[in-house]
Amino acid sequence: MNLKATGVVVRTGSLVLADVPEVRIEAGRALSIVGESGSGKSVLAHALMGTLPPELAAIGSLTIGDESFDLADRDGRRKLWGREVALLPQEPALALDPTMRVRAQVAEGAPGWSPRSVSAPRAADHRLGQVGLADAGGAYPHTLSGGMAQRVAYAAATIGGARLLILDEPSKGLDLASVDQLADLLLSHLDEGGLLLTITHDLRLARRLGGEVMVMREAAVVESGPAEEVLTTPTGDYTRRLLAAEPSRWDHPWMRSQAPDGSELLVGASGLAKAYAHGPVFEGLDLEIRTGERVAITGPSGAGKTTLGNALLGLTRLDAGSVTYGEGAGRGRLQKLYQDPALSFPQQVSLEKALGDVMRRHGVGEVEVRASLERLGLPYEILRRRPGQVSGGELQRIAVVRAMLPRPALVFADEATSRLDLVTQEQTVDALMSEIAESGAALLLVTHDTDLSAAVADREIAL
């Protein structure tokens, strides 16, 4: 069974969101689509699956095995869902029903499921065992880590025996070990003769899966070919830029190999301990950050990285231990960048008003804000919009501008770029680090990406 789609065009009104002349997927050979956010990757996948929102119109034809479908017809492919074609959505932790136990949730997709069926839960347990979660059947989704939730969603999506699997950004927000486990599952799906279409901006995952790669930009495919060729010796300019955006290949003026000597203590912590209901997160932790130092906290999801960072900024109550601040770390000199910048701005007022309050409070003029926005490649007019009307990368850069207004001594970046694609991540980190380097502030970086921490930090604390 192979898949072939020709002449796929997705548009909304007159705006073309994806225009791909041909997509081919062979059994046992992965196809990965990489590219920046907004390049039409997800739209293409949903067009093939038949799950586009009604405002979007698709044309083109699709052949799966020896059956043909018209992409404009939404309902024709419905009978394939679950049995032939399955989609693993973004952020699986949100896709799972929080009120249902894992086993029941996975069992719903089993062939021949009925409310009283005995075989479906058994099939679910078997499937969960195959993804390495034999004991998780009785658990509720909120008790699982991100990686485990991802594997549960994978089990639920594939239990129906679907041979074509479509994954939308499967590695978003996952730590390296979880991505590796997921990649193993996907490779075994390919070994069994399955078809795999992965939408991702994680080039490591694309390399691991091998097979074919398509690079998309601005609704079109700019380069395609075997993964080992495209992802090592690209021919297109954009693909080269994409590869250069991987943290391990960065080269920026603010990068340095060593922290400056002879600086004084900024934040010191001793004997920190914090426990949540399911057990201790960390105990007896000592740590100090000196002025101008760049420190990274890394570790898998759920290891307490963010909790530790918040504790150092005095945002979380601790069970034990104490945090002391040096002279430089007075009020307003510790700032934070959030994982989801849209939530860190007042939701219902324009960015101009939100920043205006900060400017007045800290005596910063409009000229300086204009200049720093310009340095980070943003027009001043963008501030007229509300947080929800600006893209994630732009908003995070505006958050950088805002955090630098009080001339902070320490900036705590909490997974600040983990939701961004590679090129936007590089742009955002570059923006942040140029400002940090210029002001001489210290940086506390929380990330699950060890390449990023190696590129940015002087020192790494692994939890």
Added chain:
Amino acid sequence: MSMLMLEQTLGSRPQRSWTRVAAVGGLVLIAAFALVGPLVLPDPASQDLARYLQPPSLSDPLGTDDYGRSVASRVAHATRVSLLLALVCVATALVLGCVAGVASAWFGGWVDALLRSVSEAFVAVPALLVVLLVSALAAPGSMVALYVGLALVQWVEFFRVVRARSALVLGSPAVEAAGLLQLGWTHVVRRHLWPALRPLLVTLASLGTVTSILAMSTLGFVKVGLQPPRAELGLMITESFPFYDAAPWMPLAPVGVLFLLTVCLLGLRSPEEGR
């Protein structure tokens, strides 16, 4: 592009709601009638027993009652009393509930515990009973007792909703960031709390006004609210009962005003609560 972002950019904003425009128009008409009517219509208390239970005519568009008083004039006065009293009650309840709700969410701890237990004590007692209890303490037909009673009943609703929403807003990363930026409480109230609470308050206030007006006329109807000879919508309905066969038009005017007021105020509810 993630589908979520796509839907956000494509999602059309709700269009200007025509029900709201119609509701505002209706309310303006009723308010104009209540405010201008008493100035131009004859004295609602002037009796003329020679014009006993007259049907609607040009000089008395809604007819006269059993004392020969002009029904139109009495309805105008009654509407003015109902509207003003309801507005004052809701304004008092809104201020009280908002301040208490925000304080409860902001300070937490014993402030929250105290305010919550007081509010729950009010929830435990049926609303009309609270009004009756307060009325019983004051002189019969006292307007102040009615005002205090209704305001006491209503602040709880404002308190509970404001407290729940404020707790969400105050716990958000945006307010945490504002704290790190040293922006102070005025910024938090102006940019975070007020924009989130405003649509809720519009809805609650319009519902609260309906509740007040209906509670007042209910009390008038069972003769424990305002006392005759004052014109009051509920009282006017009761007073017209003995003459239902001779003058069936008499209760129509107060019932119509109550109905229109309720529908218009319900139509005023904010359509975009979530965003």
